[in-house]
Amino acid sequence: MFPCTQCGACCLSVKGVLALEALGWVAEDGSCRQYNRAEKRCRVYRSRPLMCRVDEGRPAMIPADVWQSLNLIACDVLHKSIYGEPREREGVCPHDRKE
Ligand code: SF4
Numbered sequence: 001m002f003p004c005t006q007c008g009a010c011c012l013s014v015k016g017v018l019a020l021e022a023l024g025w026v027a028e029d030g031s032c033r034q035y036n037r038a039e040k041r042c043r044v045y046r047s048r049p050l051m052c053r054v055d056e057g058r059p060a061m062i063p064a065d066v067w068q069s070l071n072l073i074a075c076d077v078l079h080k081s082i083y084g085e086p087r088e089r090e091g092v093c094p095h096d097r098k099e
């Protein structure tokens with residue numbers, strides 16, 4: 001499973017993401033309307049789009065370790081852009097919480 005640290009940076013940086021734009025989920029500030037900032041979790045986690053599912057979204061031709069590395073780099077870039085500092089790589093993703 002992808003080692004998400006629940007930073008929320010990806011859900012706060014969805015401007016221009018066509019799949020979410022089409023759903024009307026991109027807010028004025030570029031965040032996803034389904035992201036609950038107070039609880040740091042996705043309101044529609046169980047039915048979230050495929051693009052929000054790192055492991056399930058891996059193309060068959062890309063090895064799992066390469067896919068994870070690429071996504072970790074993307075997380076780091078997003079985190080830096082949102083919070084202005086390096087991302088922690090420890091912790092538990094709020095998306096993993098039992099509802
Ligand atoms: S660690 Fe990556 S996938 Fe997890 S919330 Fe942060 S940016 Fe999103």
Ligand code: SF4
Nearest residue numbers: 011032034035042052
């Ligand atoms: S649908 Fe959920 S996981 Fe996907 S960007 Fe929005 S808040 Fe994040």
